[in-house]
Amino acid sequence: MRNICMLVSYDGTGYYGYQSQPGGNTVQDHLEEAIKALTGEKLKIHGSGRTDAGVHALGQVVHFHTESKIPAERWALALNTRLPDDIVVRAAVEVPLEFHSRRSAIRKTYKYAITSCRFPDVFDRKYVFHHPAPLRFSAMQEGLAYLLGEHDFSSFTSPLSTKPHHVRTLYEAKLLVEPGGDGEIEQGRAKASLIVSGNGFLYNMVRIIAGTLLQVGVGKRKPEDMGIILAAKDRSKAGPTAVPHGLTLMSVEYGPEWGIDWREAINRRH
Amino acid sequence: MRNICMLVSYDGTGYYGYQSQPGGNTVQDHLEEAIKALTGEKLKIHGSGRTDAGVHALGQVVHFHTESKIPAERWALALNTRLPDDIVVRAAVEVPLEFHSRRSAIRKTYKYAITSCRFPDVFDRKYVFHHPAPLRFSAMQEGLAYLLGEHDFSSFTSPLSTKPHHVRTLYEAKLLVEPGGDGEIEQGRAKASLIVSGNGFLYNMVRIIAGTLLQVGVGKRKPEDMGIILAAKDRSKAGPTAVPHGLTLMSVEYGPEWGIDWREAINRRH
Incomplete structure (x- = not known):
């Protein structure tokens, strides 16, 4: 089991907010569907917090536990090809299992x-x-x-x-x-x-x-x-x-103990 | 007869370009429809040049001859309430009858x-x-x-x-x-x-x-x-x-002889 943490941008205009809800069409739903299309896993992602319907994000942070062996630096491109163009995964890193995008x-x-x-x-x-x-x-x-x-x-x-x-x-x-x-x-x-x-x-x-x-x-x-x-x-x-x-x-920050360096992750060769 | 010159912005994403064409849904069509809704005149507006389908404008310039007595500084607000939100008239000024947005x-x-x-x-x-x-x-x-x-x-x-x-x-x-x-x-x-x-x-x-x-x-x-x-x-x-x-x-410029001062026109009290 691995813990993957991702930096995500979205134009919230067309969505019923970040967090899943019965009506669907939320950012979380689209991310979970893209992961399912990529790895076959029906998993739950956790965001740093919900954003309301119509609210945007430049640097939302989400995490999820996966059995997939896809290297961290491959997730962004692989998911972006499966996401609508108003949701963009900017980078992904592997983090300790204890990391939680909201609680940390x-x-x-x-x-x-x-x-x-x-x-x-x-x-x-x-x-x-x-x-x-x-x-x-x-x-x-x-x-x-x-x-x-x-x-x-x-x-x-x-x-x-x-x-x-x-x-x-x-x-x-x-x-x-x-x-x-x-x-x-x-x-x-x-x-x-x-x-x-x-x-x-x-x-x-x-x-x-x-x-x-x-x-x-x-x-x-x-x-x-x-x-x-x-x-x-x-x-x-x-x-x-x-x-x-x-x-x-705009952004969510975490302590240095988690070793998250978005700038390095974004610019890593992949 | 008066000659009104307007500074216009548009997001070209949803339009078949600036200039009228049989299929409709051009920026020119929408501007002419808004003028018709405002003054009842079915007139033709002239742009400084066509922009292709999907091309945007921050500062397109158009002109048209009208019998309307609406003061120049009222046109922008009056038209904007009748235009889709991806076309915005930023300012309007009255110019000499000889002025032509493309030829001048x-x-x-x-x-x-x-x-x-x-x-x-x-x-x-x-x-x-x-x-x-x-x-x-x-x-x-x-x-x-x-x-x-x-x-x-x-x-x-x-x-x-x-x-x-x-x-x-x-x-x-x-x-x-x-x-x-x-x-x-x-x-x-x-x-x-x-x-x-x-x-x-x-x-x-x-x-x-x-x-x-x-x-x-x-x-x-x-x-x-x-x-x-x-x-x-x-x-x-x-x-x-x-x-x-x-x-x-981005912008279209005219000689000083036409007396067009967009900054002044935009900030005029109206």
Whole structure:
């Protein structure tokens, strides 16, 4: 028995999320079907976390146990020829049997992309939320700072959350602002990427942070309201859940003890 | 009668090219239908040039004569609400009646995007040609230099061309190379954008240049072959026509006498 860990990208537009569900057509289903077509094994893969319907991933990490003897460096190409073109396995490595893509993760990074330009950019319209009114980027940046560090994020998750507690640590929370072609940053027209990095994220957490931060961006809330909302530990105090298509899981990190080096794996001769 | 000039972006994936044709479903058809829905006029719009099926545009320019009194700054929003989401009118300006989007153009710029990383990037897979083998970027850059200036580009157009002559001037021909996530430039794995700018382009010209340059990139031809092919004025000496989806019409420029200022038009209050 071997444990194979893979780095996976997907355009979530056409899927009912990462995780298998009765209706099918999830990223997990497609990966499991491709593995079955390759090795004949009907196995279960485990992801670092679910992503909702319509959410994308640049660097989702999954693992699975297999009896197959296919060398680790062959899996990516072999699976990609059996996958739809909006799911790409970027690399695969063999890891210790104890490794678990979700339980072993120590840090995850998400991006929520917003454009406040008058019209969407046709080339990334499926990955960027179009908010066609000026935003106060500096107020948004100020508001984000309240979320840094260890907090109970109950205000920023669904009341349906079944987690034992809602304490998570945000290591990074920043807004990268760049000219959006049709915009002028000084006029509040730009592409803005909310980047959040932490030890774990609750259900809908990044999308609720984004939805609340957009209210700061339009002046409906003050930057310091972010701290007040956090302290309330009450979902009803925060803003709406932003639409899924602006969200991308960027990367998942693991401790050095697992020996995972994606850059080396991607560039290995195969 | 007024002459309205518009800056238009489109994702060409789903269209049979820019220009109207019997089968329908072209960018021009959709623009004309949106105008008809808005003003009731059944008019003909003129583009700066046709783009083939599957080719994209960031900055196509079109013009049309209208009896409508809608102020120029209102057209973009009014048409965008009537257009599919893969066609976006970025701005509209009123121009002198003599202005013609094709005949008045003095410079056009195209990009042909290539990735030589092992696997395509899911987020731009529809706009970038995936060539999954290392490329010699410096040889490609060297080869491109032979095309600069005024030449008869008969080797780089379809033999079916009906143009009176094939002399065109390239002002710029360069390859921008950037890390492609899964690649290492030194190993020939990267994203490379071929940027060509000239006073006019023949049918399939950029795609044949790209197809020939890729042969230089894999070592099948030498950089200096680009000059030899050009001198031959014979289509059969050049390489294949590269696939359409890597090509994007980036911009079309006009002389200052027409008073077209897209940046100002885009950011005008409306």
